[in-house]
Amino acid sequence: MNAPSAPAADVPAASLVRQHPLRKLARKYMYHYVLLLPGIIYFFIFKYVPMGGVLIAFKDYKLAKGILASDWVGIKWFAQLFADSGFWNSFENTILISFYKLIFGFPAPIIMAILLNEIFNSTFKRIIQTIIYFPHFLSWVVLGGVLFTFLSPSSGFLSLIGLSTSPLTTPDQFRSLLVISGIWKEAGWGTIIYLAAIAGINPELFEAARIDGASRFHLMRHITLPSIFGTIVVLLILRTGQILSAGFDQIFILYNPVVYNVGDIIDTYVYRVGLTMGRFSFATAAGLFQSVAGLALLLFSNWLSKRFTDQALW
Structure with missing residues (x-):
């Protein structure tokens, strides 16, 4: 054994x-x-x-x-909030301004990234990138001062072309100014993610397409854009969740009582009505509504994207 x-x-x-x-x-x-x-x-x-x-x-x-x-008051402040015409005016302005920024501002960094990718001279490419990145590092206080000076009817650029009114004080032009200035400040910085996504594309795809006679336009349309489509969808979903946040810093610096009717958003409304007047509970109710609605939009857009494109955050 x-x-x-x-x-x-x-x-x-x-x-x-x-x-x-x-x-x-x-x-x-x-x-x-x-x-x-x-x-x-x-x-x-x-x-x-x-x-x-x-x-x-x-x-x-x-x-x-x-x-x-x-003292506990339940939904008292929400009832007052939804009965306030000023809140619904700011809600409408928030939706419109965010929608304009989404339509015109979201494609801007995509287009710029694709165009930058087509520049083969590295020195010229770095110069262009520095120029378009630079506004991102300046606060809206600085950029607001630049816009006030540039658009001054008495001493700015407008005086040189004979205009007597500034877009800053013209309700019909104020929203357009917000969209254009927002693109100017952030579009260059937004190209970083897309350039990184483009850099990850297999270069053999471009080489094979060039051998087959594809032009630069065809390369962008059939290789570059489809390859970064997932990145575009993810950033679009995240941007959709911010629709009820139209940019407090920018609007607070640029707007004035003349354009309150078209420029007042939920964030500035909460600050002006809720905080400066000491109505803290009212301001918190407005902020909570904004957060919950933003979360709902994020979840809905993620579900919609997953259903129709198979691309989503989770």
């Missing part, structure tokens, strides 16, 4: 203990988690912790009492 064999002496005892999968994963990607930690802390402190203030929308908030001690 054979005796049982003894365990090998050279096998470490620790190796006989099976390591937990989560611990193994954490050990493997430890430095990735360390790099991710500052972002997690940022979102936790500035995005998740302030969510506790949502209770203000359902209370008659008094600064002296605090959030928890203030």
